[in-house]
Amino acid sequence: MGRWIFWLVLLLIGGAAVSVWRGWLEVPPQWNPWAPLDVKAAPNWLTGYKLMRLRSDPELCTQALSSSDLRVTRQSDSPDAKCPLIGAMRVQGGEVALSSSFLASCPLAVAYAMFEHHTLQPTAHSVYGQKVVRLDHLGSFACRNVYNRESGALSRHASADALDIAGFRLGDGRTVSVLKDWPKQNQDAQFLRQVRDGACEAFSVVLSPDYNAAHRNHFHVDVGRWSVCR
Structure with missing residues (x-):
């Protein structure tokens, strides 16, 4: 009996999924796995799947990006x-200004918009009671191998799928630096750790000073196919 119930439930779930996919059953966009991602909508358990789909669907990625600021x-x-770029864009900034514009693939741009809207600003309000007004970074696109090795795999930077974040400036002019403030035991260190943890909801890979010495001065974030949060 238990096995029959299992297969019945599985059949019902499969039928519901097909009905949503075919458009026979209407559900809110945020609960429809095939609906375009809305950057400003509250993330849920489908958000990761929707972000993943953007890697292989440029049109869907463009739709998602249009929902951001x-x-x-x-x-x-x-x-x-040598390191070809197709569909790349230069990100000028959003609600948060940038130390300089950066090149990004569409999936990286969408992930950055999600990070800014759902992690960076809410965390700043929670910890400091004010906004982040500028993000400082060390660059995105670089045609090189991982860790600048002479041989081996290309870095995610080589496809404009990665960004190195070095710090932030708050509305009152205060600056928070990964290099200077991560090792401390204070409010700034707390902010950086919360930002690192939240970034893992938008990016597939987030590497902080906890990962290794090469990341002592920045957060490496990317939208590659691996999943690491450290």
Whole structure:
């Protein structure tokens, strides 16, 4: 009897999924796995799946990006370059200003918009009672191997899928630095750890000073196919 109940439940779930996919059953977009991602909608257990889909669907990624406040400029494709970029864009900033614009794949741009809206600003309000007004970074696109090795796998930076975040400036002019403030036991260190943890909801890989000495001065965030949060 138990086995029959299991298969019946599985059949009902499968039928409901097909009905949603076909459009026979209407559900709110945030609970529809095939609906475009809304950057400003509260994340739920489907958000990770929707972010993953953006890697292989440029049109869907463009739709998701349009739901954010991020300002971007489309870049010309460079298919014949050593590190080719297709569909890349220059991110100019959003609610939070940038120390400089950066090149990004569409999935990285969407993940950054999610991070800014759902992690960075809420954490700043929670810890400091004020906004982050600028994010300082060390760059995104770099045509190189992992750790600049002469041989081996290409870095996620080589496809504009990664960003290195170095610190933040608050509304009152105060600055928080990964290099200077991560080792401390104070409010700034608490803020950085909460930001690191929250970033893992938007990016597939987040590497902090806890990972190794190479990341002592920044958070490496990327949208590759691996999943690491440390």
